[in-house]
Amino acid sequence: MSNKYLYDITSQLIGADTVSHHASAPAMQMLADHLDTLGFSVHLQTWEEGRKANLIARVGPEREGGLVLSGHVDIVPFEGQPGWSREPLALGDEGERLYGRGTTDMKGFLAQCLAAAKQLDLGALERPLVLLFTSDEEVGCQGGARLADALPELLGQCPAPRLAWIGEPTSWKVFHAHKGVAGFLVEVRGEGGHSSRPEEGVNAIAVAGKALALIGELQEALRREGGSAEMQSLFPDAPYATFNFGTIEGGTAANMIAEACRFTVSYRALPDQDPVAIHQRVKEALAELDPHDWGSPSRRAEIVVSEPFIAPGVLSARGTPLEKALFAELGTSEAGGAPFCTDAGHFARAGMECIICGPGDLDEAHQPDESISRAAFEAGPDHIATVVRRLLEGPQH
Numbered sequence: 105m106s107n108k109y110l111y112d113i114t115s116q117l118i119g120a121d122t123v124s125h126h127a128s129a130p131a132m133q134m135l136a137d138h139l140d141t142l143g144f145s146v147h148l149q150t151w152e153e154g155r156k157a158n159l160i161a162r163v164g165p166e167r168e169g170g171l172v173l174s175g176h177v178d179i180v181p182f183e184g185q186p187g188w189s190r191e192p193l194a195l196g197d198e199g200e201r202l203y204g205r206g207t208t209d210m211k212g213f214l215a216q217c218l219a220a221a222k223q224l225d226l227g228a229l230e231r232p233l234v235l236l237f238t239s240d241e242e243v244g245c246q247g248g249a250r251l252a253d254a255l256p257e258l259l260g261q262c263p264a265p266r267l268a269w270i271g272e273p274t275s276w277k278v279f280h281a282h283k284g285v286a287g288f289l290v291e292v293r294g295e296g297g298h299s300s301r302p303e304e305g306v307n308a309i310a311v312a313g314k315a316l317a318l319i320g321e322l323q324e325a326l327r328r329e330g331g332s333a334e335m336q337s338l339f340p341d342a343p344y345a346t347f348n349f350g351t352i353e354g355g356t357a358a359n360m361i362a363e364a365c366r367f368t369v370s371y372r373a374l375p376d377q378d379p380v381a382i383h384q385r386v387k388e389a390l391a392e393l394d395p396h397d398w399g400s401p402s403r404r405a406e407i408v409v410s411e412p413f414i415a416p417g418v419l420s421a422r423g424t425p426l427e428k429a430l431f432a433e434l435g436t437s438e439a440g441g442a443p444f445c446t447d448a449g450h451f452a453r454a455g456m457e458c459i460i461c462g463p464g465d466l467d468e469a470h471q472p473d474e475s476i477s478r479a480a481f482e483a484g485p486d487h488i489a490t491v492v493r494r495l496l497e498g499p500q501h
Contacts (some may be wrong), residue, residue: 107482109222113138114215114481116193117177118204124178128239129371131177132157135214135237142221144235147258149189150253158251159237163226164496167330170232170265171426171495172456173488174447175213175272176241176248180205187472200478207476213271214495216463216484218393223489230349231496232262238447244285245415247306252454267426267495270448274466276487277482279431279460281338284417284449286379286401287370289410294364295403296356302399304487305361305492309354310397311405312365316349318389319369335374345373345382360469372445375417383412404474416449420457429491430461 113135120131129150129268136146136159144161151157159177164170182192182205190196206212217235226233238247255264292315293432294308323346330336331343354365369386372377387409395405422439431437439459444466448458463480 108217110219110482111195112249113218114202117211117215118195118206119193121193122178122206122239123181124240124243126167126399127155127273128177129154129157132159132237132239135159135177135218136161138218139221140234142218143226144221145146149254151250156239158247160251161234161235162232162259162262164229166262168230168263169500170234170263170267171492172234172236172265172268172450172451173217174236174268174270174451175210175217175462176237176238176447177211177214178239178242178247179209179211180242182472185472189366191471199422201475201479202478203473203475205474208273208474209469210272210462210464211460212464212481213475216271216481216488219485220488220492221483222491229496230498231250231500232265233492233496234259234262234265241447244287244413245445245447248450252450256452257381258424261399262421264454264456266422266456268448268451268458269426269460269491270446270451270458270460272442272446272460273462273466273469274442274460275465276426276434276436276461276463278436278439278459278461279442280419280427280439281375282445282448282460283339283372283374284379284415285300285370285372285445286383286412287368288383288412289366289368291366291408291410292354292364293406293408294361294363294365294397297360297361299359302361302397303402304400305363306400306403306405307361307397308365308405310399311395311407312352312354314393315390315407316367318393319386321492322389325355331374332376335376339374339443341443342482343374344378345371347371373417375419379412379414379416415445416453417422417445417449417459418452420452420459424457424459425495426457426459426491429494430459432494433487434491
């Protein structure tokens with residue numbers, strides 16, 4: 105097959121502004137039109153009055169033993185990001201690399217899936233091939249959660265496949281696990297007033313500082329506790345849940361007691377940890393915190409902790425047919441833990457054993473002048489088609 109189709113689809117995808125807070129439905133409709141032409145049965149799951157969409161496309165017999173190919177169409181913001189020397193929303197074809205937002209993370213893989221489908225004899229499939237393309241992955245895997253919850257209805261009479269290949273950027277390395285990600289808001293409510301009379305107010309920023317320090321102490325405790333031997337092997341750099349303070353805001357002026365302060369916290373739980381339990385541990389610790397500030401010993405602040413959003417981790421079984429097929433195709437025998445979160449956690453809830461493996465480079469994801477190597481990009485359709493043939497044509501492996 106000529107590479108022209110692959111490059112055409114990629115160019116159309118890169119040209120679509122699918123930053124997570126923008127509309128994704130037009131790009132999904134473009135993909136749906138191509139897949140309909142190729143012979144897939146296609147459905148769009150929409151929300152936000154049709155602005156956002158997930159794509160569900162299937163082909164082949166409606167029986168057990170199918171395979172999911174999955175990726176997300178949304179991208180992280182590029183406007184205002186320093187370091188860009190090229191147009192983010194145009195496919196830059198330069199030497200040994202292709203440039204543009206989403207080339208690595210992860211529109212390149214979506215285009216490869218369509219190019220692979222074009223070169224397959226879809227009539228020869230003895231088990232279903234299902235494409236699940238999501239939106240809002242970059243903002244907590246929200247589209248994946250929405251899709252997983254409705255998947256039986258969306259697939260109709262077709263049994264949900266038990267194997268899923270998520271093509272996130274791994275430089276074609278194979279991962280069968282990743283941590284989850286969760287996040288919540290801490291709001292400190294104090295009492296405002298003139299800064300010359302601190303005893304008549306409660307400085308929310310001061311109390312927020314105590315809360316930040318306490319969560320930092322919890323991070324140290326989790327590091328000391330560590331994880332199991334398996335988690336140490338999968339995540340050698342950090343075999344424990346890690347915290348991050350993302351944003352903070354509070355106060356009105358330098359000469360006023362800050363009556364409010366809020367900050368966001370995210371954490372990445374090991375796949376064998378209960379992420380809700382970590383949130384509960386934070387809540388209990390903050391409930392025991394002294395809510396006085398240093399200038400107002402007789403007044404107390406209120407600390408409110410929001411409920412978390414949770415994108416679960418994944419720990420798939422080893423030795424699945426998909427893992428074996430990828431090992432054979434890519435010439436490797438190693439699988440590990442990915443350092444990022446994906447839609448795989450929600451697909452696992454739907455009963456799938458997931459593998460994360462894709463052509464992009466993690467070092468390029470979310471970066472200015474994002475790019476992908478031409479060799480990895482052009483090899484993708486053949487890799488995908490070979491794995492699909494191995495798993496869905498002929499006797500089941």
